[in-house]
Amino acid sequence: MSRIGRMPVVLPKEVKVTCEPSKVEVAGPKGHLVHHLPPGISVSADGAKVSVQRSDDSRTSKSLQGLTRSLIANMVTGVTRGFEKRLEIVGIGFRADVQDNFLKLSLGFSHPVLFPIPQGIKIEVEKQTQITIKGIDKQQVGDVAAELRSIKPPEPYKGKGIRYVGERIRKKVGKAKA
Numbered sequence: 001m002s003r004i005g006r007m008p009v010v011l012p013k014e015v016k017v018t019c020e021p022s023k024v025e026v027a028g029p030k031g032h033l034v035h036h037l038p039p040g041i042s043v044s045a046d047g048a049k050v051s052v053q054r055s056d057d058s059r060t061s062k063s064l065q066g067l068t069r070s071l072i073a074n075m076v077t078g079v080t081r082g083f084e085k086r087l088e089i090v091g092i093g094f095r096a097d098v099q100d101n102f103l104k105l106s107l108g109f110s111h112p113v114l115f116p117i118p119q120g121i122k123i124e125v126e127k128q129t130q131i132t133i134k135g136i137d138k139q140q141v142g143d144v145a146a147e148l149r150s151i152k153p154p155e156p157y158k159g160k161g162i163r164y165v166g167e168r169i170r171k172k173v174g175k176a177k178a
Contacts, residue, residue, distance in 0.1 A: 005065030008049040009073045012080055017045045017072075024050075024072060028079025031120075031136045035071055038064050043072070050076075078136035085145035087131040091160035094152075095128035103131070107152040107162075115151070118144060130165075 011017060018025040023036045024043050037043065040055040041064050052069045054061040077083070089096060089107070097104045103115040103123050117123050121144050124132045131148065135141045145164070154161035156172045163169065 003066075005052055005054070005062065005069045007069065008051045009069065009076060011045075011048050011050060011076060013048075015076055015079060017050050017076075019043045019045050019050075024075075026072070026075040026079055028076070030079050030082050033075045033079060033137060035068075035075060037068065041065060041068050043068070074138045078138055082134055082136050083138045083141045084132055084134045085141055086165040087133070087145060087148055087162055088165050089129040089131070089162050090154065091158075094160070096125045096131055097128070098123055098125055103148070105148075105151065108160075113151055115148060131162075 012028075015026060015028045018027075021037075021042070023034055026033050026035075040061050042053050042055070044051055044053070050072055052065050052072070054065040089105075091108060093106065094108060095106050098117075101117050103117060103125075105113040105115060107113060118140065120135055120137060120140060122134045123144075124134070126132065133141055133145050133148070135144075149162045149164070152161040154163045154167075154169045156170065157174060159169045159171060
């Protein structure tokens with residue numbers, strides 16, 4: 001049995017959930033999110049709770065029930081509190097700046113990198129080496145953070161590049177002297 005899938009999602013007062021046979025819509029003070037349901041999964045909302053049911057006891061149905069319940073719980077959290085990821089830039093002369101709908105990154109390349117900020121995402125730059133990515137969709141926030149990190153991932157010798165705050169980089173030793 002799916003232990004996560006059986007638990008109901010408790011809704012705060014300011015969140016409204018609309019259940020249809022093929023999709024679930026969650027609206028709250030920060031925005032509106034939609035999730036399309038996989039076949040064999042149904043969702044019902046009764047007042048302050050949302051529950052997820054499956055049509056049969058197959059392995060895939062059990063896993064999809066738990067997945068759907070987690071996604072709905074993340075949607076409820078997103079429209080009430082939102083999600084954020086923090087990145088830091090390490091390296092001499094490396095910096096970031098927000099210009100219009102672009103994040104301008106100077107990362108030691110011959111040209112500055114212009115990263116377009118997607119719809120629904122807010123990027124803030126504190127100092128010049130701290131980037132905060134905020135949004136209501138957890139997957140979109142994580143994807144944007146991963147894309148930014150992939151522009152210049154931390155290298156293993158000096159640790160220069162873009163990393164998550166708190167991420168530890170395993171450094172390699174350099175050349176041994178003869």
